[in-house]
Amino acid sequence: MMVLYSGTTCPFSQRCRFVLYEKGMDFEIKDIDLFNKPEDISVMNPYGTVPILVERDLILYESNIINEYIDERFPHPQLMPADPIMRARTRLFLHNFEKELFVHVSVLEDCSKRADEALLTKTRNIIRDRLSQIAPVMVKNRFMLGDEFSMLDVTMAPLLWRLDYYGIELPKSAAPLQKYAERIFSRPAFIEALTPSEKVMRR
Ligand SMILES: N[C@@H](CCC(=O)N[C@@H](CS)C(=O)NCC(=O)O)C(=O)O
Known part of the structure; x- marks a missing residue:
């Protein structure tokens, strides 16, 4: 069985x-307290971060690498495109x-950057601007790649869920992105995957 070491707000x-x-x-899923990290996290991942996936003698870290492995191991529903060109583009x-x-x-x-208000404001503004640039794509598309839900939507969803929590306000022109986000948030798997700490991040 796969075991995921996961941060409850990560x-x-x-x-x-x-x-x-x-x-x-x-x-x-094993919840990891990031303020009191168990020693085995750094043994499994030299960078000391979660998520980490363990399956028998396989140990993986980096969320996108973990997710591609899960997608290949359990192909239904397939989240990376089947076509090699679209897969490479993804x-x-x-x-x-x-x-x-x-x-x-x-x-x-x-956490070490929490007191640096100037840096946090600059960072929030960069994220707001990047997301605003992506928003027009969602006028025509149901999901990032078109009609099909894919790994790109998985990757983006935790950020969209945290906008209020991070103090990022999108401009009105980004409304298509907000609608797209609601489409993801209504998926049963998205709701099931939320931890209690994540559930309260969004009003
Ligand atoms: N690029 C990594 C980022 C993982 C990451 O930064 N995880 C944070 C929590 S959100 C972490 O484990 N921090 C613990 C630490 O740095 O000590 C991924 O995609 O898995």
Whole structure:
């Protein structure tokens, strides 16, 4: 059975919980207290971060790598496109999301930066602007890649869920992105994957 070591408020862990519930297979989630990290986290992951997935002698870290493994191991419903070209494009988008957006999300998640108001404001504004740039895509599309729910939606969802919590206000022009977010939030797997601490993040 797969075991996921997961942070109860960690957006990267939420991505993996979301995929596990989408697949509807057997798994165990171990909640990790990030303020009092067990020693075995750094033994399993040299970077000391969660999520970490363990299956027999396989140990994986990095949420996108974990999610691609789960997707290949349990192909239904398939979250990465079957076509090699679309699959490669999706990987490139995933990479770009990390570099353009989630590197900033990591700043908001980093407790040591909580007192640096100037940095936090700058970071919130960057995320707001990047999301506003993506919003027009959602005028025509139900999901990031078109009509089909995919790994791109999984990756993005924890950030969209945390906008209020992070203090990020999107402009009115980003309304299509908000509607798109509601479509994801209504998925049974998304709701099941929420921890009690995540449930209260959104009003
Ligand atoms: N790029 C990583 C980011 C994981 C990450 O930053 N996790 C944070 C929690 S949200 C963590 O474990 N922090 C603990 C620490 O840095 O000590 C991924 O996608 O898995």
